[in-house]
Amino acid sequence: MKSIPESAIAYTRTKTFTEESVPVKIREHHQTAAGVWGLITVVSGEVRYEIPSTEETHILTPGTPGVVEPGISHRANPIGEASFFIEFYR
Numbered sequence: 793m794k795s796i797p798e799s800a801i802a803y804t805r806t807k808t809f810t811e812e813s814v815p816v817k818i819r820e821h822h823q824t825a826a827g828v829w830g831l832i833t834v835v836s837g838e839v840r841y842e843i844p845s846t847e848e849t850h851i852l853t854p855g856t857p858g859v860v861e862p863g864i865s866h867r868a869n870p871i872g873e874a875s876f877f878i879e880f881y882r
Contacts, residue, residue, distance in 0.1 A: 793843075793850060793859050796829045800881035808835060808877045811870035818878075821865045829881040830860030837874025842867050852876070 809818070821844065824830055832841060834852045841850045841858040843866045851871070852858045860866055860878070870876070 793848065794861055796831060796859055796881050800829055802831075802879050802881050805879040806877050808875050809870075810875045811837075811873055814868075814870060814876075819867060819869050821867050823863050823865050824860055824880070826862055827882050828862050831879045831881065832858035832860065832868055833877055833879065835875040835877070837876075838871040839874055839876050840869045840871055842869075 809815070832839065832852055834854050834857070836854065839852040839858070841852050842848070843864060845864060850856075850858055852868075858868070868876070
């Protein structure tokens with residue numbers, strides 16, 4: 793998994809999602825716009841983060857965030873009870 797460039801600046805974030813409130817769009821393969829990075833931060837529990845183009849699967853936990861690269865298809869699904877949010881950078 794890559795890192796968000798140091799020059800990128802956070803400009804918005806989602807609300808905190810739970811296993812019950814995470815939108816379907818996040819659970820299915822989707823991508824950010826060109827130049828937009830994401831940082832998936834787990835507050836509690838675990839989230840499965842999948843990047844099909846590189847066949848990567850990461851189990852995200854509090855203290856182990858996931859980086860979303862611009863334009864790369866991915867999806868995130870809570871594993872059982874979990875809460876997380878996504879910050880966006882450009």
